[in-house]
Amino acid sequence: MFNKKIFLIFSVIFLFSIMFVSAIKPITSVTTSDDGLFVEATAKDYIRTGEDHEFEIHVFNKTDGGYITTDTTCYMHLYHKRGNHEYEGFDNTVSHYFDYAFDLNGTNFTSRGEYQAKFQCNHSSGVSGGEEIFFWVNDYGEELTPARATSFNFSMLMLMILFILSLIGLFRIEVPAGKLALYWVCHIFFIVGSFSLWQFMGGYATAYVGLAGVWKVLFWVSTVAVLPMIILSGAWIFYIHAVNEHTEKLMEKGVDVETAFKMAKKKRGSIF
Numbered sequence: 001m002f003n004k005k006i007f008l009i010f011s012v013i014f015l016f017s018i019m020f021v022s023a024i025k026p027i028t029s030v031t032t033s034d035d036g037l038f039v040e041a042t043a044k045d046y047i048r049t050g051e052d053h054e055f056e057i058h059v060f061n062k063t064d065g066g067y068i069t070t071d072t073t074c075y076m077h078l079y080h081k082r083g084n085h086e087y088e089g090f091d092n093t094v095s096h097y098f099d100y101a102f103d104l105n106g107t108n109f110t111s112r113g114e115y116q117a118k119f120q121c122n123h124s125s126g127v128s129g130g131e132e133i134f135f136w137v138n139d140y141g142e143e144l145t146p147a148r149a150t151s152f153n154f155s156m157l158m159l160m161i162l163f164i165l166s167l168i169g170l171f172r173i174e175v176p177a178g179k180l181a182l183y184w185v186c187h188i189f190f191i192v193g194s195f196s197l198w199q200f201m202g203g204y205a206t207a208y209v210g211l212a213g214v215w216k217v218l219f220w221v222s223t224v225a226v227l228p229m230i231i232l233s234g235a236w237i238f239y240i241h242a243v244n245e246h247t248e249k250l251m252e253k254g255v256d257v258e259t260a261f262k263m264a265k266k267k268r269g270s271i272f
Contacts, residue, residue: 037129039059040060051141073122112136155196159193187229198212
């Protein structure tokens with residue numbers, strides 16, 4: 001029995017260790033310029049869902065490496081991995097000394113996943129150049145790095161161990177007050193764990209969020225269950241107090257403990 005429990009615990013630990021891994025980092029820059037202009041985009045690898053973002057590009061003369069800040073019009077097209085054409089626009093005025101900027105509002109990033117942005121710049125002399133970049137959109141606007149995944153795994157592992165120990169104590173302890181206390185410890189651990197998993201999975205997800213939805217439902221069910229369980233716990237405490245009080249009165253009359261407790265329970269009736 002002991003070996004089975006150890007095996008179960010280590011199995012769960014193993015599953016948690018491999019559950020959360022870092023997403024593959026996207027290609028950030030693929031240069032397509034070969035006609036006289038070198039276009040370089042400044043962009044993050046990850047952008048937060050629904051958040052405004054400004055893309056800037058710098059344009060250089062490929063021959064001597066000098067900045068091109070006049071007589072140039074730059075275009076931007078944004079695509080989602082599903083093929084949706086999310087945005088198109090142009091800029092022919094330099095800001096911040098060197099930047100051709102494209103200010104996109106959050107409505108262009110409402111869907112998680114990989115995006116592709118294409119930039120094309122044309123100079124009045126007839127030369128041109130372009131670049132394309134790839135980036136991800138998720139709810140945190142951050143990459144799930146191995147360090148973040150490991151930190152979360154260890155946190156959940158500690159929470160899981162505490163939950164299991166509380167659950168074992170709940171079934172082994174005989175003192176009513178102890179059982180009630182351990183039940184609430186288990187319930188709180190479950191709420192914290194389901195909320196953490198929901199937020200973690202949903203925040204870093206770049207595609208499928210079904211598992212996050214499952215933990216979201218479990219979180220809300222366990223949270224809503226707190227109110228009826230408070231009522232039941234109060235009724236149970238009142239019942240135990242009444243039985244103990246009656247038991248004490250019978251014991252004062254000379255009845256032994258076991259008989260007194262059975263008589264008190266029989267008189268009060270069980271609410272469970």
